[in-house]
Amino acid sequence: MSDVIRLENISKQFGQIQALEDVSFAIEENEVLALVGDNGAGKSTLIKIISGVLQQTSGTVYVRGEPVELSDYNDAEERGIETVYQDLAIAPHRTVAENIFLGNELLSSGPLGKFFNFVDDDRMESEARELLARLELDLDPRSEVRNFSGGEQQSVAIARALQSDPNIVILDEPTSALSLDATQRVLDLIKRLNDQDVTIVLISHNLEAVFDVADRAAILSSGRLVGVEDLTDVTEDELVGMMMGRARTAAD
Numbered sequence: 217m218s219d220v221i222r223l224e225n226i227s228k229q230f231g232q233i234q235a236l237e238d239v240s241f242a243i244e245e246n247e248v249l250a251l252v253g254d255n256g257a258g259k260s261t262l263i264k265i266i267s268g269v270l271q272q273t274s275g276t277v278y279v280r281g282e283p284v285e286l287s288d289y290n291d292a293e294e295r296g297i298e299t300v301y302q303d304l305a306i307a308p309h310r311t312v313a314e315n316i317f318l319g320n321e322l323l324s325s326g327p328l329g330k331f332f333n334f335v336d337d338d339r340m341e342s343e344a345r346e347l348l349a350r351l352e353l354d355l356d357p358r359s360e361v362r363n364f365s366g367g368e369q370q371s372v373a374i375a376r377a378l379q380s381d382p383n384i385v386i387l388d389e390p391t392s393a394l395s396l397d398a399t400q401r402v403l404d405l406i407k408r409l410n411d412q413d414v415t416i417v418l419i420s421h422n423l424e425a426v427f428d429v430a431d432r433a434a435i436l437s438s439g440r441l442v443g444v445e446d447l448t449d450v451t452e453d454e455l456v457g458m459m460m461g462r463a464r465t466a467a468d
């Protein structure tokens with residue numbers, strides 16, 4: 217398996233606070249990698265660096281073997297990396313199709329449409345319909361998103377990230393605040409994406425979800441990488457121990 221992203225000695229300081237210290241590991245092609253750790257461990261800081269929102273103080277990010285400078289969100293998007301943040305940034309009074317194309321609206325191809333920037337609602341609706349079908353999401357592209365449950369809104373946010381056809385999707389706590397049922401539906405969506413060759417990085421405090429959907433877990437504690445474990449090799453208790461900063465020993 218080849219690396220899609222490799223982090224080498226990534227450190228990040230905010231003034232006196234060392235949010236990340238010398239973090240090095242690789243994300244493999246087509247895996248689901250969970251990023252776990254206690255509050256303040258550095259998970260959000262790390263994904264913001266991978267998605268171009270923050271820049272590391274030192275260290276190098278490699279995407280498909282190339283050292284890259286991700287100075288903003290577009291740099292990451294151009295390399296096929298999309299992120300769905302916890303706040304979702306969904307526009308509740310817009311339709312599913314409008315949300316999927318929010319900020320990337322398709323314009324009419326006719327000369328007048330181009331000139332006046334007419335949005336091509338029909339094309340957005342039909343492309344949204346195709347995308348939703350590909351993700352096996354039973355959502356009407358013409359419905360306003362405010363009518364949806366939390367799990368469905370999360371699915372719309374994931375569909376929007378998929379609109380640019382990324383091959384790496386980073387999900388920040390996609391199941392927090394969801395019912396058990398909705399959580400399972402979002403986990404099933406993550407599995408379907410992964411079956412379609414999308415590499416997934418998942419931040420989650422829900423260890424049951426992590427064990428259900430992820431292949432490996434990278435464990436952070438106080439800004440340091442404690443380990444990267446194959447989830448078939450560790451128990452939930454061992455993982456919690458590592459999240460508390462206890463490296464695995466041969467006796468574990």
Ligand SMILES: Nc1ncnc2c1ncn2[C@@H]1O[C@H](COP(=O)(O)OP(=O)(O)OP(=O)(O)O)[C@@H](O)[C@H]1O
Pocket residue numbers: 230233234235253254255256257258259260261262
């Ligand atoms: N913009 C910032 N300015 C100053 N300190 C920050 C900033 N962002 C994060 N930090 C600090 O960096 C450390 C790591 O925070 P981060 O949000 O990455 O942790 P986390 O693992 O995502 O936590 P949580 O699970 O609570 O979201 C914390 O000590 C946090 O207070």
